Amino acid sequence: MSVTYALEITREFAAPRDLVxxxxxEPERLAKWWGPKGFTLEVKQLDxxxxxxxxxxxxxxxxxxxWGKFVYQEITPPEKLVYIQSFSDEEGNTIRAPFSPVWPLEILNDLTLIEHEGxxxxTFKGGPVNASPEELQAFEGMKPMVQEGxxxxxxxxDAYLAEQR
Structure with a gap:
């Protein structure tokens, strides 16, 4: 698997690592916060x-x-989560992004959680998997929008975690 990590975001949350x-x-928790502001998430499956x-x-x-999916690659509770993210149909078949015919089919996301004093x-790293030059260029071109998202x-x-304290 060839991956180019093109995106890295680090953020501190005032919550214990286990909760984050x-x-x-956990599907009921993920549904409360994942996605763009104003969007709602319905979890059909989380294995x-x-x-x-x-x-x-x-x-x-x-x-x-x-529709979208994550296929989990590595899970080390509560410190690491690695998954491949794709757009999909309702059955989980990978499809092209609705906004671009050259958006990479798969993005590998590597999430690391480190707790210090509560x-x-x-640290969230992401990048296209086995992408063509055109797909890499599309990802790079949209990186500022992806980071803002x-x-x-x-x-x-952060708001969800504040409600849980």
Whole structure:
């Protein structure tokens, strides 16, 4: 598997690592914060094991629905989660992104959680898997938008974690 880590985001959360890990791995928690602001997430499946899959749909405020999946590669509770993320249909078959014919089919995401004095630092690295030059270029071109999207998603995670304290 050829991966180019093109994106790295580090963020500290005022919550213990165990809770942050659960927020990423338990369907009822993930549904409370994952995705762009204003979108809702419906979790159809979350099979947390190497080779297992998360499958869910996001609905925009206008009612547009997009499906996506994570295929888990490595799970080390509560410190590490590695998964391949793709757009999908309702059955979990990988499809092209609805917004670009050259968006990479698969993105490898590597999430590391480190706790210090009750706070958790999350390092999120992501990049295309086995991507063509055109797919790499598309990812690079949209990297600022992707980073901004994850900032909003992480803001929602921060708000969710604050509610849990």
């Amino acid at each position: 890990f659960k927020a990423w791995t 947390l094991r190497p080779g297992g899959m998360f499958l869910g749909s996001q609905r925009s405020p206008e009612g547009h629905v997009m 706070k958790t630092t999350v 994850f900032k909003g998603t992480f803001d929602q995670l």
